[in-house]
Amino acid sequence: MVGNENEVQLGDFIKGRLLFVEDYCKKNGLDHAKVMEKIRAEAVRLSGSPERAEIMEKKFLSGPVLSSSFLPYWVDRVFLEAMTLAIKGPGAPLFTRSSRTPCLTFEAGRFNAQRQAEGIFKLLFDRRTPEDWLKSSFVTINRKCYGDSFADKFVVEEVGPKRFRVSMDNTGMEKATPMDCSTEMGYLCGALEKLGAKDPVITHDRCNAVPGALSKVCVFEIGWS
Numbered sequence: 001m002v003g004n005e006n007e008v009q010l011g012d013f014i015k016g017r018l019l020f021v022e023d024y025c026k027k028n029g030l031d032h033a034k035v036m037e038k039i040r041a042e043a044v045r046l047s048g049s050p051e052r053a054e055i056m057e058k059k060f061l062s063g064p065v066l067s068s069s070f071l072p073y074w075v076d077r078v079f080l081e082a083m084t085l086a087i088k089g090p091g092a093p094l095f096t097r098s099s100r101t102p103c104l105t106f107e108a109g110r111f112n113a114q115r116q117a118e119g120i121f122k123l124l125f126d127r128r129t130p131e132d133w134l135k136s137s138f139v140t141i142n143r144k145c146y147g148d149s150f151a152d153k154f155v156v157e158e159v160g161p162k163r164f165r166v167s168m169d170n171t172g173m174e175k176a177t178p179m180d181c182s183t184e185m186g187y188l189c190g191a192l193e194k195l196g197a198k199d200p201v202i203t204h205d206r207c208n209a210v211p212g213a214l215s216k217v218c219v220f221e222i223g224w225s
């Protein structure tokens with residue numbers, strides 16, 4: 001569902017980020033209000049301009065985010081970095097290459113998959129095996145959130161029993177960053193766990209969602225036992 005080339009229906013994902021922070025604070029004995037204050041300060045600082053800081057404040061940090069809200073991509077990028085800085089401190093990893101070493105952005109994606117499986121995308125999880133979900137539902141979810149041009153270039157290969165390879169072409173995708181790839185890895189992991197896959201492992205050895213990369217294709221290796 002693409003609003004225009006810069007804004008997409010990220011509302012439910014963003015809502016999921018806020019719920020993730022709340023859940024994380026509860027599980028780790030952190031003061032949620034204080035953490036949100038820190039995130040707010042970092043987010044405004046990282047926005048990069050007074051106009052963007054105002055959008056961040058108005059559309060996201062104050063008041064509820066509706067699932068149908070249309071938000072620019074950079075809002076999520078700024079939020080993920082602000083969240084990591086506020087909770088883990090400066091120098092904490094913003095992304096990972098393997099689900100064996102999860103970082104906070106990975107955990108945010110994992111949380112979102114598990115909640116969307118019970119919510120907005122319930123029909124895409126119901127009665128699906130991990131294999132079904134990877135072959136069709138995962139592409140549909142990306143189509144709904146990032147549009148046809150992104151989803152049409154999605155390649156899902158079954159490379160063996162309980163082994164898959166997903167390639168996504170990020171050409172022209174403003175959302176693409178190593179942080180975004182980590183949330184995708186977390187999302188894959190959370191979804192597979194939800195569908196009963198045992199000990200899923202997701203690896204992404206080389207991230208091409210970086211400036212100057214010749215190919216913008218990012219490949220994820222997926223397996224479970």
Ligand SMILES: [Zn+2]
Pocket residue numbers: 177178181204206207208209218219
């Ligand atoms: Zn990547």
